Every structure is written in structure tokens, then in C-alpha cells.
């Protein structure tokens with residue numbers, strides 16, 4: 397089976413320009429493969445580079461070396477060398493990312509924040525709003541909050557808005573950074589259900605799951621992110 401996403405020799409180092417150009421190698425030689433319907437959990441000690449790897453995969457950080465091959469529009473797209481326009485298209489159609497924290501857009505209602513990626517993919521606005529509402533209910537976000545901007549929501553409420561937005565489109569590849577960090581047991585169980593359903597529908601998932609119960613419930617295998625001394 398063709399992988400949904402794979403990296404070849406991915407490396408990343410940070411250069412601290414305000415600290416005399418000190419170079420911090422983080423990732424090196426990362427060969428990660430995830431297939432449709434599979435969930436891979438990134439594993440490794442604090443500071444090993446798990447979040448950095450996620451951000452490289454989504455294109456938030458440029459890769460220092462190597463390739464990030466995404467199966468996109470029936471072809472291969474190397475995100476490490478893709479143009480900004482190609483990255484935007486890949487994010488709209490193929491690659492989703494649920495970060496730990498919601499970046500709130502002022503004055504936009506929660507329902508619209510969740511519906512937006514569906515509308516961007518061409519779904520009629522009313523249908524997108526209905527799907528958003530269903531997901532928000534499933535994640536136990538009370539109806540009275542759906543029409544409010546989430547700026548004043550609690551951490552757990554904001555995380556659930558973020559999750560609804562990330563799961564709504566059914567992306568072929570979905571990146572999850574600590575998706576249950578701020579959630580109670582009932583909502584953790586909902587997220588486990590959403591991940592399992594996404595896998596059953598063929599999504600490839602890469603996640604950081606510090607919660608062992610969630611990790612064991614969804615991950616098919618672990619990928620070791622090792623502290624690296626020699627990164628690009």
C-alpha cells in the first residue's frame with residue numbers, strides 16, 4: 397500500500413540568531429511512514445523533538461534536510477520543497493493538524509470556526525454548519541456556546557473546538573498534538589472514538605499522546621523520536 401505520508405532523512409536544527417548564532421540540532425535522519433487507516437504515536441523523552449517533527453510535517457517549520465512526501469491529489473508532494481501555495485492547497489484538501497491550543501480568530505463564532513475548513517473544501521455553508529453542530533454536540537460543547545467566539549472559553553472547551561475543526565473534514569492525513577491534554581475522562585473517550593472512526597474511514601494519523609490510556613487505545617505502533625546531536 398502507498399504510504400499516506402513518509403519522511404526520508406528528515407533533519408531540523410534551530411539557529412538562535414540573538415544568541416550569537418548558537419545552533420541547536422533537534423531532528424536527524426527521521427524516516428517515518430504512515431499508511432491510510434493507521435495511527436502512529438510519536439514517542440520519546442521530553443525535548444526529543446516530537447512537537448518540532450509535527451510542525452515540520454505541517455510545514456510550520458522548514459525542514460533542514462530530507463524529504464516529506466505527502467500523498468496528495470493522487471500524486472506525491474514533497475512538503476520540504478513545496479511552494480507556499482502548494483502547502484496551502486495540501487492543508488485544505490489533504491493534511492489536517494490539531495495543535496494543543498486554539499489560535500482564536502476574534503469575533504468569529506465557534507460554529508463558523510469549525511465549519512470553515514468544510515466551506516473551504518466546497519461544502520454549502522448550511523451543510524457545513526450542520527456538520528459543525530453535530531461534532532460540537534458530540535464533544536459535549538453546550539449549544540449556547542456555539543454562536544460565541546471561543547476567546548473566553550476554558551482550556552478544555554477551546555481544545556474541543558479545535559478537535560471539532562480538525563476532525564470535521566475527514567482529512568486523509570491528520571496530525572494530533574496532545575489532543576486530550578485538557579480533557580476530562582468523558583471527552584477523552586469521545587476523542588478515542590473520533591480517532592478510531594477516522595482510521596476506519598482511511599485516515600492516516602500521527603499523534604503525540606502523553607496519556608497512556610489514549611495512546612494504547614488508538615496507536616498501532618510507536619515511532620521513536622531520539623534526541624539528536626547531528627541534525628541538519
Ligand SMILES: Nc1ncnc2c1ncn2[C@@H]1O[C@H](COP(=O)(O)OP(=O)(O)OP(=O)(O)O)[C@@H](O)[C@H]1O
Nearest residue numbers: 410411420422440441442443444445446447448449
Ligand atoms: N522555535 C525554537 N527555537 C529554538 N529551539 C527550539 C524551538 N522549538 C523547539 N526547540 C528546541 O527543540 C528541542 C525539542 O523541542 P520539542 O518541543 O520538539 O520537544 P518535545 O519532544 O515535543 O518535548 P515535550 O515532550 O516536552 O513537549 C528542545 O530542546 C527545544 O528547546
